[in-house]
Amino acid sequence: MRTAEQNQELANLLFPNHHTSVEELFERYPKRDVKQGEMILRFAPSPTGFLHIGSVYTGMVCTKLAKQSGGVAILRIEDTDKKREVENGISMIVNGLNGFGISFDEGPIDEKNQRGEYGPYMQSQRLDIYKTFAKDIVQKGNAYPCFISEEELELIRKEQESLGVRTGYYGKWAKWRDASIEEIKEELGKGTPYVIRLFSTGDINNTFEMNDLIKGRVTLRENDMDVVLLKSDGFPTYHFAHPIDDTLMGITLVTRADEWFPSVPLHFEIFQKLGLQQIPYAHFSPLMKVDNEGKSKRKLSKRKDPEADVSFYIDHGYPKEAVIEYLLNLANSNFSDWRIQNPEKTYNDFTLKIEKFNKAGALFDIVKLSDICKDYISKLTAQQVYDNSLEWAKLHNRQVEKLLLENKEYCIKIFNIERSGAKIRKDIVKFEDCKEQLSLFFDELFPDNYEDIQERISKDIQREIIKEYKKIYSTESSEVEWFEKVKDLSKRLGFSIDRKEYEASKEKFKGTVGDVAMVLRVAITGKTKSPDLFQVMSVLGEEKVMDRLDRYISKMV
RNA sequence: GCCGCUAUCGUCUAACGGUUAGGACAUAGGAUUCUCAAUCCUACAAUCGGGGUUCGAUUCCCCGUAGCGGUACCA
Numbered sequence: 001m002r003t004a005e006q007n008q009e010l011a012n013l014l015f016p017n018h019h020t021s022v023e024e025l026f027e028r029y030p031k032r033d034v035k036q037g038e039m040i041l042r043f044a045p046s047p048t049g050f051l052h053i054g055s056v057y058t059g060m061v062c063t064k065l066a067k068q069s070g071g072v073a074i075l076r077i078e079d080t081d082k083k084r085e086v087e088n089g090i091s092m093i094v095n096g097l098n099g100f101g102i103s104f105d106e107g108p109i110d111e112k113n114q115r116g117e118y119g120p121y122m123q124s125q126r127l128d129i130y131k132t133f134a135k136d137i138v139q140k141g142n143a144y145p146c147f148i149s150e151e152e153l154e155l156i157r158k159e160q161e162s163l164g165v166r167t168g169y170y171g172k173w174a175k176w177r178d179a180s181i182e183e184i185k186e187e188l189g190k191g192t193p194y195v196i197r198l199f200s201t202g203d204i205n206n207t208f209e210m211n212d213l214i215k216g217r218v219t220l221r222e223n224d225m226d227v228v229l230l231k232s233d234g235f236p237t238y239h240f241a242h243p244i245d246d247t248l249m250g251i252t253l254v255t256r257a258d259e260w261f262p263s264v265p266l267h268f269e270i271f272q273k274l275g276l277q278q279i280p281y282a283h284f285s286p287l288m289k290v291d292n293e294g295k296s297k298r299k300l301s302k303r304k305d306p307e308a309d310v311s312f313y314i315d316h317g318y319p320k321e322a323v324i325e326y327l328l329n330l331a332n333s334n335f336s337d338w339r340i341q342n343p344e345k346t347y348n349d350f351t352l353k354i355e356k357f358n359k360a361g362a363l364f365d366i367v368k369l370s371d372i373c374k375d376y377i378s379k380l381t382a383q384q385v386y387d388n389s390l391e392w393a394k395l396h397n398r399q400v401e402k403l404l405l406e407n408k409e410y411c412i413k414i415f416n417i418e419r420s421g422a423k424i425r426k427d428i429v430k431f432e433d434c435k436e437q438l439s440l441f442f443d444e445l446f447p448d449n450y451e452d453i454q455e456r457i458s459k460d461i462q463r464e465i466i467k468e469y470k471k472i473y474s475t476e477s478s479e480v481e482w483f484e485k486v487k488d489l490s491k492r493l494g495f496s497i498d499r500k501e502y503e504a505s506k507e508k509f510k511g512t513v514g515d516v517a518m519v520l521r522v523a524i525t526g527k528t529k530s531p532d533l534f535q536v537m538s539v540l541g542e543e544k545v546m547d548r549l550d551r552y553i554s555k556m557v
Numbered sequence: 558g559c560c561g562c563u564a565u566c567g568u569c570u571a572a573c574g575g576u577u578a579g580g581a582c583a584u585a586g587g588a589u590u591c592u593c594a595a596u597c598c599u600a601c602a603a604u605c606g607g608g609g610u611u612c613g614a615u616u617c618c619c620c621g622u623a624g625c626g627g628u629a630c631c632a
Contacts, residue, residue, distance in 0.1 A: 046632050081631055150630085166559060167628070195630055204560090221560070231630040238632050262561060262627035285563085288625080297624060329581090333570045336581055358570080360563050361625065368569070368582050378595080418595085427594050483591075497590075517591035529593035 002141060006181055011139040013181075013188065014196070020132045025248065029118055032250035038071035040252045043104070044245075046078045047089025050302055051096040051310045053364070054257070054287045057327045059102050061284065062255050064352050066105075074249060075107025077122045080235045090122070096310055100320045118249045123241055130236040133244050133274060134196050134229060142273035143229055145194045146176040147187040170200065174226045196230035202269055210264060213253065213282035214357045223265040239263065243271045246279055255282045258361070282354055287330070288361040300364055307366060317392035317431030318369070321347065322376040326369045332356040343379075370429045378426040382416035389415075389434035400435050403442055410539070414441050417535045425531060440525045441540060447526045450555065457515055459556055465493060465519045466549050473549075475542045479534045490516045523552035 002010070032040060043062040045055050066073035075097075077090055086092075091110045097103070106116025114121050137143040146169075153169070160167045177199055187194065202222035209219050229240040236244075246254055261283045271278045288297045289305055300308040307313075313323055325347050329335045338350055377385065386404065389411075393401035404411050414437065418425035428437065439445035453462075472485050487497045495516050496502035496509040521530055524545060530536060537545050 044632090048632090078632060084631070153630095161558090164558075193630095215562070218562075225628095228630050233630080235630085237630070258562085259626060259632090264561095283562095286625085299625080330569070333581085336569085337571095340581085362570090363568060365568055365582075371582060374595090423595060425594060426596095486591075499590080512591085514591050521592065527593090531593080533591065 001178075002181075004141070007139055007141040009181060010144070010184065011135050013185065014138060014145055015131060015135040018128075018131050018135055020128065022132060022136050025129060025132055029248045029250075032072075034250070034252060035070070037069055038252070039066050039069040040072045040074070040250050041066040041255055042074040042076050042246065042249060042251050044076040044078050044256070045093055046081065046084065047086055047093060048084055049086035049089055049092060051093060052300070052302060052308055053310055053313070054300060054308070055093075056097065056100055056102070056310055056323070057287060057330070058255065058257060058284060059097050060100065060324055060327055061331055061352065063102050063104060065255070065354065068351055071252070072105045073103075074116065074118070074251075075104040075121060076245060076249070077108055077124075078238065078241070079122055079124045080231075080238070080241060082233065082235065099314065100310075100324055123236070123245070126241075126245070127234060127236075129248070130230065130241060130244060131234070133240075134236075137198075137229070137274055138196065140273070140275070142199050143196050144177055144179070144199055145184055145188075146174075146197045146226070146228075147184075147192045147194045148176060166204075168225050169197070169227075170225045177226055193232040195228045195232050197226040198229055198266075198270060198273065200224050200226050200269060202265070208265075208268075210268070211280070212261075212264075213280060213354050214285075215261070215283060215359055220265050223269045225266065227266060229270075239266055239270060243267060243274055243276055243279075247276045251279055253282055254279050255284065258283050258285050282357075285358060285361040287364045289364050297361065297363065299361070307364065315396060315432075317388070317396070317433075319373055319376050319388065319430070322373040323369065325376065326372050328352070329368075329372070330362045330364075333358070373429045374426045377428045378419075378424050382412045382419055385415040385419075385428070385431075385434070386412050389431045392431035392434070396432070397435065399444075400438065403438060403445075404434075407442075410441070411438065413539045414438060417531045417539060423532075440527070440530065440536070450522055450526050450552065451528045453518060453522055453528065457511065457519060461493075461510060462519045462523075462556065463553060465489075465516055466523055466553055468493060469520060470546065470549055473542075473545065475538065475545075479532075482534050486516060486520075487513055520549075524548045 034040060041062045043055075043059045045059070063073040075094070077093070079085060079089070088111065090108050094108065094110060106114075106118060107121045108114045108119075120126055134143065138145075148169075156169070156173055157167050160173065174197070176197070200223055202224045204221055204224045206222045207219045208222060209217055211217050227239055228237050230236055242254075264281065268278060287300045289300045289308075302308045313320070325335070325339070328347055328350060332350075332352055334356065335347075335350055342349065380388070386408070390401065390404045393404055415434075428434065435445070439447070457465075468489055469486075472489060477485065490497055490513045493516070494510045495512055497513045499512060499514075502509055502512050517533060518528065521533055522528060524530075524533070524540070525536060540548070
């Protein structure tokens, strides 16, 4: 054990020119005036050049929880790993989240600008702050310099493995924890690179209880690892930066992904050794995915799963609000009941409850997401569908963009088919699907190959139906009138207009009205499946309808 | 290996220790004076295994098993 004087000497030896005190920092970042129930939360991603859907999830939860409590949502960039640094990493995160309607009260706006009084919000710009605490913790005798090389560390690990004991730098394996000032001075003199390690006094055999807001009461073992606090390049590790930043920024609850849960004992010890008051935790379970064979679950991975990357949703034009609603549903499963009871409200009106989060990881279900998307889009107006489709097309499909731009009114009419009344169409999942929606209305997209219905209706009869229909076709009539005409025509041509009657004596008829309508459908849309035929024809207009009918006849020979 | 967390229909989940274990998505079938989609109805479908505690266990305890996470000068 070193004496207080020796620790003081050590601190000055390690940080000779650093004079900021911890007290000064607390003056610079005064305690926030937090009212009862207000939550000061932070979302702290690393800029890896990839925005994971899980980040959207935690970011959304964090900002929503903070905002609905009247508190503050902070974005903090954890860029302490120089090896993983990526250009424009911050803008990518900020813009990506903004795209989903997620924004922060404090934090970096881009690489250069920030907002808020508790910054800087990029850890790489807080090095001085970490140094202050590092000097302080050494001075308290709770941390020490360690000059061990990677090779030596590897040797220790090998020995531990052969002995069958826990690997790591702890207890008697931590050879530098009790080094004398002289030994340290010698290495310092040689310029040997070093790290600052925690002087752990925990006992792995002792347990303690802790209350996680999501996981509940859990018992954990004390930490006894002398982990690295400050790397040899002067950057802090996550373990060191987390208690410092969250304290200085006035965070009231640490929300983070489940993978941090095993580090809780360590973080407890660091808070304590730093003399900081422990902040409560809430650990979210991760988004999972079934592995190929359906046998095991695993985290959504950016390498294997395209849907892990938010660009997947952008590229396909998934409505962002629906993605958020799906995520909200995973967070609090009572959201879906709320949605059914409050169909007109926006998800902002829903109150997220931290105690309703699930403990186990949920499987990401793209089918369920699609269902929510269909529902969401079915509630939009034709104009909104047009706007969103255009936004998608601008970035992803030149041809569709051009059509939308040059035929705005026409396209809105198309999107308006079956969008009002009792039968609301729900077949658009994502805005990428708009191409399919438009295709039959533009000759340049119209399929050249008609679906074949000869099996059921012979060519001669088809020709007859179309020839006769052309005679009675008019754009004036209402849907009801139109269908009456089709029925009359069917009767005249020997088709039944009553399904039951037809079923009872098939030999008396050539088919049903449905068959007549089907011939018209294929002639006009090229397909056996289409939106409401009358509405399609109304939008298409007389000239085009006639043209399509003629074209079909000529194609049939 | 060691440490920790978790376990209800295929999926997301609900159920003061007492329910015919509920809902939603998916699937299958049916209805709907044009197809598809939608809508409505119906069906199918679950408490991981074994021990306790209790009059009674999905719920509490223990032991297995499985899944997940951690075991870095990455976060």
